Amino acid sequence: MLGRRLFGALCVAAVGVVAYAALAWRPAIAPIDPPAPQSFAPDKVAKGRMLASAGNCATCHTAPGGKPFAGNLAMPTPFGTIYTTNITPDRETGIGRWSLAAFERAMREGVARDGKHLFPAFPYSHFAMMTDDDIGALYAYLMTVPPVAAKTKPNTLPFPLDIRALQAGWKMIYFKPEPFRPEPAKSEAWNRGAYLAEGLAHCGACHTPRNILGAESVGHPYFGAEIENDWWALPLHVTFSPQSWTEDELAIYLRGGTTIHGRAKGPMGPVIQGLAALPDSDIHAIATYFGDLIRPHSGRPEALTAEVLARSRGQTGAMADRGRQLYYAACASCHDDGGSTPLATRMDLMLSSALWFPWSNNFVLAVLDGVGGPTDAPGPLMPGFRDALSDEEIIAIGDYLRRDRLRQPMWPSYAYKVDRMRDHPPKPKESNAR
Numbered sequence: 001m002l003g004r005r006l007f008g009a010l011c012v013a014a015v016g017v018v019a020y021a022a023l024a025w026r027p028a029i030a031p032i033d034p035p036a037p038q039s040f041a042p043d044k045v046a047k048g049r050m051l052a053s054a055g056n057c058a059t060c061h062t063a064p065g066g067k068p069f070a071g072n073l074a075m076p077t078p079f080g081t082i083y084t085t086n087i088t089p090d091r092e093t094g095i096g097r098w099s100l101a102a103f104e105r106a107m108r109e110g111v112a113r114d115g116k117h118l119f120p121a122f123p124y125s126h127f128a129m130m131t132d133d134d135i136g137a138l139y140a141y142l143m144t145v146p147p148v149a150a151k152t153k154p155n156t157l158p159f160p161l162d163i164r165a166l167q168a169g170w171k172m173i174y175f176k177p178e179p180f181r182p183e184p185a186k187s188e189a190w191n192r193g194a195y196l197a198e199g200l201a202h203c204g205a206c207h208t209p210r211n212i213l214g215a216e217s218v219g220h221p222y223f224g225a226e227i228e229n230d231w232w233a234l235p236l237h238v239t240f241s242p243q244s245w246t247e248d249e250l251a252i253y254l255r256g257g258t259t260i261h262g263r264a265k266g267p268m269g270p271v272i273q274g275l276a277a278l279p280d281s282d283i284h285a286i287a288t289y290f291g292d293l294i295r296p297h298s299g300r301p302e303a304l305t306a307e308v309l310a311r312s313r314g315q316t317g318a319m320a321d322r323g324r325q326l327y328y329a330a331c332a333s334c335h336d337d338g339g340s341t342p343l344a345t346r347m348d349l350m351l352s353s354a355l356w357f358p359w360s361n362n363f364v365l366a367v368l369d370g371v372g373g374p375t376d377a378p379g380p381l382m383p384g385f386r387d388a389l390s391d392e393e394i395i396a397i398g399d400y401l402r403r404d405r406l407r408q409p410m411w412p413s414y415a416y417k418v419d420r421m422r423d424h425p426p427k428p429k430e431s432n433a434r
C-alpha cells in the first residue's frame with residue numbers, strides 16, 4: 001500500500017520534473033558574424049545611444065575603471081554577487097555573434113543567445129515593454145561601440161540559486177512578457193511617461209519593494225525600498241516633505257537633479273545623468289506620469305511649510321543644546337538661507353526628503369559622504385563629514401533637527417545606523433562613460 005503510494009508520488013514528481021524541464025528549456029539562437037557597424041543607419045544608432053543612456057545600460061554594464069559596456073560590475077544581491085555581462089560586440093566574450101532576434105529575446109524574456117535564463121538583476125521585466133523599434137535602435141548602437149575582450153567573472157550565488165533553469169520557475173510565477181499598453185483615459189504625455197518609466201528607465205526596479213524571492217511587489221508600486229549600499233529609493237507615491245512634489249517640481253528634479261527637496265545622490269545620481277540624453281518633452285512626460293501618482297503631503301502642507309521654515313529662521317536663542325551648537329557650527333552657514341523663499345542651491349533642510357523620511361539612511365549617508373560627488377547630480381558641493389564629526393555628534397545634529405525643528409519622533413535605530421554606515425562606507429559606482 002505504502003509502496004504503491006510512494007510509487008505514485010514518484011511518478012507525479014517525475015512528470016513534474018519533465019514538464020518543468022520542457023518549459024524551462026529554451027533553444028539557442030544560431031550565432032551570426034558580427035554585422036558591420038556601417039550597416040546600421042546613423043540616425044538609428046544615435047537614437048540607440050540616447051536610449052542606452054536613459055536606460056542606464058553603461059551604469060550597470062561597466063566595472064569601476066573598466067571600458068564602457070564591457071561588464072563585470074559586481075551587483076550585490078541578498079542572495080550573492082552577480083556580475084554584469086559584456087555587451088560590447090566582441091565575438092567571443094561579448095554579444096558580437098548575437099542576431100537582433102537573440103538580443104530581442106534577451107530584452108523581452110531574459111534568455112541569453114545560448115538559451116540560458118538570465119537573472120532578474122537584469123531588469124528585463126521592464127525592458128520587455130519596449131517597442132521593437134526602440135529595441136532595434138539599442139541593438140544598432142551596441143553593435144557599433146568598440147568591441148572589448150573581457151570575460152565575465154563567475155557569479156557567487158549559492159547552490160541551488162545558481163541553477164539558471166530555476167529562473168524559469170521564477171518567471172512562471174512573477175513575469176509575463178507584455179508590450180506596454182497605453183491607458184486610453186490618460187493624456188498622450190502621461191502614456192509616454194508611463195512607457196519610459198515602466199520600461200526603459202525601469203524606475204520601479206529601485207523604487208518598488210521586492211518580496212523574499214526578489215520580485216517587485218505588484219501591490220505596492222513605488223512604495224520605496226532600501227536598495228544597494230544602504231540607500232533608500234524613496235517612495236514615489238507620497239510626499240514626506242511638507243512642500244509637496246508637483247509635476248513641475250518633478251520635471252526640474254528629473255532634468256537637473258536639484259530641487260528644494262534635495263539633490264539626486266547615491267544610486268539616483270546616475271539615473272539623472274542618464275536621463276540627460278532625453279529631450280525635454282520626454283522628461284516632462286515622466287514628470288506627468290509621477291505627478292499623477294504622487295499624493296501631496298497629508299495634513300496642512302502650506303501651513304506646515306510656513307511653520308517649519310519659520311522655526312528654522314527664528315533660531316537665535318541659547319545654545320545649550322549640543323546638537324544645536326553643532327548644527328550652527330557645521331551646517332547652518334550653508335543650510336539656513338535666511339531668505340523668505342526656499343532655494344534649491346542653499347536648501348533649507350526643513351524641506352529635505354532625507355530629513356523627513358522616517359528612516360535615517362539617506363540623511364546619514366549625505367552627512368558622512370557629502371553631496372555632489374562625480375556620480376551625483378551636478379550642483380554646489382557639500383563636503384563629507386566622515387572625518388570631521390564623531391558618531392555621537394552626527395547623532396546629536398540629527399536629533400536636534402528631527403525633534404526641535406521638524407517636531408517629529410527620532411528615527412528608529414538611528415545610532416546603530418550611523419555606526420554601521422561609518423564602518424561600511426558605501427562604495428559609490430564610478431562615473432561611467434556613456
Ligand code: HEC
Pocket residue numbers: 051052055056057058059060061075082083084085086087094095103106107112113117118119120121122123127138
Ligand atoms: C540594474 C543593472 C542593469 C541595467 C540597468 C542593465 N543591465 Fe543588462 N544585465 C544586467 C545583469 C546583472 C546581466 C546578467 C544577468 C545574468 O547573468 O543572468 C545583464 C545581462 C544583459 C544581457 C545579456 C547578455 C549576455 O551575455 O547574456 C543583455 C543583452 C543586456 N543585459 C543588455 C542591456 C541593455 C541594452 C541595457 C540598457 C537598456 C541593460 N542591459 C541595462 C544588469 C543590468
Ligand code: HEC
Pocket residue numbers: 197201202203204205206207227231232233234235236239240250253254261262263264265266267268271286290353354362
Ligand atoms: C538605481 C536605483 C534607482 C533608479 C533606477 C531610480 N531611482 Fe529614483 N531614487 C533612488 C534613490 C536611492 C533615491 C534617494 C536618493 C536621493 O534622494 O538623493 C531616489 C530618489 C528619487 C526621487 C526623490 C524623491 C524624494 O521624495 O525626494 C525621485 C522623484 C525619483 N527618485 C524618481 C525616479 C524616477 C522618475 C526614476 C525613473 C526615471 C527613478 N527615480 C529611478 C534610486 C533610483
Ligand code: HEC
Pocket residue numbers: 258259260261262263264327330331332333334335344345346347349352353354355362363366367371379380381382383385397
Ligand atoms: C559648504 C556648504 C554646506 C555645509 C557646511 C553643509 N551642507 Fe548639507 N548640503 C549642501 C548642499 C549644496 C546640498 C545639496 C542641496 C541641493 O542641491 O539641493 C546639501 C545637502 C544636504 C542634505 C541632503 C538633503 C536631501 O534631502 O537631499 C543633507 C541631509 C544635508 N545637506 C545635511 C547637512 C548637515 C547635517 C550639515 C552639517 C553637519 C551640512 N549639511 C553641512 C551644502 C552644505
